[in-house]
Amino acid sequence: xxxxxxxxxxxxxxxxxxxxxxxxxxxPGLNVARISGLINRSTSLLTAGFSYGNLIANFGRAFKKGxxxxxxxxxxxxxxxxxxxxxxxxxxxxxxSLGNRKCRFVGNLISTVxxxxxxxxxxxxxxxYFQIAATTKPSKVEPMFQNxxxxxxxxxxxxxxxxxxxxxxxGRPSKDEKFEMETRFKLFLMFLPFIILAFVFCYLPLYGWxxxxxxxxxxxxxxxxxxxxxxxxxxxxRNKSTTRDIINVMKNTLAMSGLGIATxxxxxxxxxxxxxxxxxxxxxxVQTFTTIPNFISWVLxxxxxxxxxxxxxxxxxxxxxxxxxxxGKNFLMSGSHTWLKMLCWGLWKGxxxxxxxxxxxxxxxxxxxYEAATVDGAGRFQKMWHVTVPGLMPTFxxxxxxxxxxxxxxxxxxYLVFENSSNTSQIMVxxxxxxxxxxxxxxxxxxxxxxxxxxxxxxxxxxVANTISKVLRGETIV
Amino acid sequence: xxxxxxxxxxxxxxxxYMKKHKSAIRxxxxxxxxxxxxxxxxxxxxxxxxxxxxxxxxxTISDNELVRKGLxxxxxxxxxxxxxxxxxxxxxxxxxxxxxxxxxxxxxLLMVLASAFVGYLVTQQDMWGRSFWYRFLVITMYFNxxxxxxxxxxxxxxxxxxxxxxxxxxxxxxxxxxxxxxxxESAIPGELQESASLDGASHLKIFLTIILPLSKPILxxxxxxxxxxxxxxxxxxLILMQSAPQLYTLQHRLYIYLxxxxxxxxxxxxxxxxxxxxxxxxxxxNGKVIKYTIAMVTIIPILLVYPFMQRYFEKGIMIGAVKG
Numbered sequence: 015x016x017x018x019x020x021x022x023x024x025x026x027x028x029x030x031x032x033x034x035x036x037x038x039x040x041x042p043g044l045n046v047a048r049i050s051g052l053i054n055r056s057t058s059l060l061t062a063g064f065s066y067g068n069l070i071a072n073f074g075r076a077f078k079k080g081x082x083x084x085x086x087x088x089x090x091x092x093x094x095x096x097x098x099x100x101x102x103x104x105x106x107x108x109x110x111s112l113g114n115r116k117c118r119f120v121g122n123l124i125s126t127v128x129x130x131x132x133x134x135x136x137x138x139x140x141x142x143y144f145q146i147a148a149t150t151k152p153s154k155v156e157p158m159f160q161n162x163x164x165x166x167x168x169x170x171x172x173x174x175x176x177x178x179x180x181x182x183x184x185g186r187p188s189k190d191e192k193f194e195m196e197t198r199f200k201l202f203l204m205f206l207p208f209i210i211l212a213f214v215f216c217y218l219p220l221y222g223w224x225x226x227x228x229x230x231x232x233x234x235x236x237x238x239x240x241x242x243x244x245x246x247x248x249x250x251x252r253n254k255s256t257t258r259d260i261i262n263v264m265k266n267t268l269a270m271s272g273l274g275i276a277t278x279x280x281x282x283x284x285x286x287x288x289x290x291x292x293x294x295x296x297x298x299x300v301q302t303f304t305t306i307p308n309f310i311s312w313v314l315x316x317x318x319x320x321x322x323x324x325x326x327x328x329x330x331x332x333x334x335x336x337x338x339x340x341x342g343k344n345f346l347m348s349g350s351h352t353w354l355k356m357l358c359w360g361l362w363k364g365x366x367x368x369x370x371x372x373x374x375x376x377x378x379x380x381x382x383x384y385e386a387a388t389v390d391g392a393g394r395f396q397k398m399w400h401v402t403v404p405g406l407m408p409t410f411x412x413x414x415x416x417x418x419x420x421x422x423x424x425x426x427x428x429y430l431v432f433e434n435s436s437n438t439s440q441i442m443v444x445x446x447x448x449x450x451x452x453x454x455x456x457x458x459x460x461x462x463x464x465x466x467x468x469x470x471x472x473x474x475x476x477x478v479a480n481t482i483s484k485v486l487r488g489e490t491i492v
Numbered sequence: 493x494x495x496x497x498x499x500x501x502x503x504x505x506x507x508x509y510m511k512k513h514k515s516a517i518r519x520x521x522x523x524x525x526x527x528x529x530x531x532x533x534x535x536x537x538x539x540x541x542x543x544x545x546x547x548x549x550x551x552t553i554s555d556n557e558l559v560r561k562g563l564x565x566x567x568x569x570x571x572x573x574x575x576x577x578x579x580x581x582x583x584x585x586x587x588x589x590x591x592x593x594x595x596x597x598x599x600x601l602l603m604v605l606a607s608a609f610v611g612y613l614v615t616q617q618d619m620w621g622r623s624f625w626y627r628f629l630v631i632t633m634y635f636n637x638x639x640x641x642x643x644x645x646x647x648x649x650x651x652x653x654x655x656x657x658x659x660x661x662x663x664x665x666x667x668x669x670x671x672x673x674x675x676x677e678s679a680i681p682g683e684l685q686e687s688a689s690l691d692g693a694s695h696l697k698i699f700l701t702i703i704l705p706l707s708k709p710i711l712x713x714x715x716x717x718x719x720x721x722x723x724x725x726x727x728x729x730l731i732l733m734q735s736a737p738q739l740y741t742l743q744h745r746l747y748i749y750l751x752x753x754x755x756x757x758x759x760x761x762x763x764x765x766x767x768x769x770x771x772x773x774x775x776x777x778n779g780k781v782i783k784y785t786i787a788m789v790t791i792i793p794i795l796l797v798y799p800f801m802q803r804y805f806e807k808g809i810m811i812g813a814v815k816g
């Protein structure tokens with residue numbers, strides 16, 4: 015086998031392992047530096063290396079009483095730091111391995127040094143552990159040894175071997191060679207950080223679905239002892255009170271989404287009737303001021319609702335000043351017509367804004383169609399119905415299908431801010447329910463199950479909507 | 493002269509005729525009724541949209557005693573601006589304002605730069621695995637793991653109760669990337685990039701000297717929407733900052749104030765406004781006014797940037813209608 019070929023083959027495990035090592039740095043669960051129960055559970059190796067303050071956050075008493083020496087923690091901190099730096103060097107080496115001979119040579123040098131430094135620093139953690147294990151108060155300090163330590167050592171040693179191999183195989187580049195890399199790899203490397211960000215924040219949460227299969231409480235560590243299979247899924251249908259909750263929540267969710275869909279023609283009507291207004295200044299004025307509410311948050315909408323509808327708000331004080339009521343009423347605290355009220359707030363906030371896309375659509379309709387209709391003797395409403403509406407229909411269909419696909423996702427902000435003791439049973443939508451269950455009450459597995467089912471159904475609905483659109487109109491919506 | 497040209501000319505003549513005689517055609521009574529109703533309905537709806545803001549505002553600048561009695565309904569009386577000045581004494585509000593401002597500026601800046609850069613990169617056909625990685629990004633718009641796994645993930649990454657939790661997850665915004673990509677493909681001629689690269693400019697240089705200046709309109713659009721989003725953010729503060737009250741956003745703080753019982757004494761005993769001095773309590777500043785004023789302070793920045801935003805509305809929404 016030629017040297018070239020061996021180099022190429024050896025680079026594959028080299029790259030994979032360095033990426034893997036890099037990812038490990040961010041996971042508190044795989045933190046080999048967590049050698050004491052006093053170290054925060056959410057500390058990753060990266061934090062342990064770069065933030066000494068974070069590492070010793072809970073050690074104040076242990077230092078004072080002499081259970082743990084400060085030098086031990088310094089050793090732990092510095093070892094972690096060097097492991098991190100070494101692994102980062104390996105990652106840089108892996109990136110450079112996509113380039114020409116000179117790039118690869120320099121990359122190999124960097125990664126060899128990095129891997130050796132990391133591997134040696136592992137010894138620092140080892141000795142810090144034994145110093146901590148020798149404490150006089152094991153019950154308080156809780157010395158612990160991460161079994162992952164051995165895997166990490168093996169990985170680092172493999173990394174050292176691979177780096178050295180590559181260093182030998184690639185060999186020294188000629189003096190006048192310059193750093194070069196193929197354009198396609200250069201572009202990819204520039205893109206890479208963003209791919210990693212998207213992976214960490216959008217794909218990695220999917221890994222959290224595993225909580226749906228465990229008996230888990232906030233702060234526990236997952237172990238196979240607490241594996242419960244489909245227990246929480248079964249609970250949705252077996253446990254009477256959970257089932258009742260879910261049915262109620264689904265009723266609210268579907269009702270409010272349904273009302274939203276039933277009124278989805280209103281922005282179109284808004285746009286059509288607005289375009290009938292000939293005075294462009296007035297039109298501009300209406301358009302400007304009806305879009306403002308879209309840009310304030312739901313908390314602010316609630317603040318507005320509060321100043322108009324609460325006990326000492328606008329309506330109450332007006333009615334009292336006129337002598338019609340003797341005391342103020344708080345409309346926000348009543349549980350009647352909650353669905354309609356929520357729909358009205360949604361329209362108040364969103365109607366003007368949603369109309370913009372239709373207003374733009376109307377200006378795109380061919381004027382000759384209107385002229386032809388006029389010549390044919392069509393009146394104002396006939397023109398609206400036979401020219402404008404058909405012209406806007408494609409946009410309407412797309413938005414409608416998207417609304418149907420998002421039928422389970424009402425968002426939670428609106429309902430959270432308007433929720434209170436008297437309307438809670440009518441306002442509890444799926445998103446809010448999941449939040450209340452998981453974050454407020456701490457029933458993580460059950461709320462994960464609900465959220466998981468919601469995600470799966472939503473994606474399926476979107477797929478179906480897309481297929482319908484493809485069949486009926488020959489166009490996809492996503 | 494071809495037939496179609498004749499037809500065109502006739503149509504044009506007809507249009508001109510109609511234009512000339514439009515004013516001469518008298519409006520039918522039914523038209524007048526329609527117009528009156530139409531104007532009226534829109535006027536009412538517009539009023540419904542702006543009156544609450546006006547009402548909120550006049551109640552913060554009127555005499556506090558009159559406000560307490562509920563006598564300020566349409567016109568401000570006894571105008572003063574002390575409420576706004578006194579608000580400066582509420583320490584935790586000031587902190588929240590700083591946090592929100594910082595995340596808005598920093599978060600928007602990073603998001604815009606990242607969107608511009610990634611939007612440019614995905615237009616480069618010769619990237620290794622371009623279409624795969626582009627889809628890898630875009631597909632994240634259509635699914636999410638749910639709020640609990642998201643929270644647990646942030647906790648696992650150690651981002652809970654940290655300021656960076658506001659910034660980092662928002663850097664990659666797929667929708668904005670699509671907007672920038674579509675804009676670059678449609679509005680910036682490919683020849684410009686080609687000639688620059690023939691002159692030996694690197695990708696980074698092309699991005700900085702050609703793409704960035706030429707895509708200003710779309711970048712302004714996404715910057716404005718991003719900034720409004722950051723300013724209005726509430727959910728991440730609520731969920732991620734549970735044990736770091738000093739990092740609450742303005743909206744979260746306002747939410748807490750609105751939900752506390754209505755008099756200031758209760759606010760104080762709840763400990764949430766420990767920064768308010770005795771003198772403020774002594775004055776007639778009541779819970780209602782403080783809530784209104786805080787709401788107003790939160791709204792004002794939005795109203796200030798709104799005139800600038802308006803220019804970019806339609807552009808953003810129309811480009812968005814074109815799929816990536």
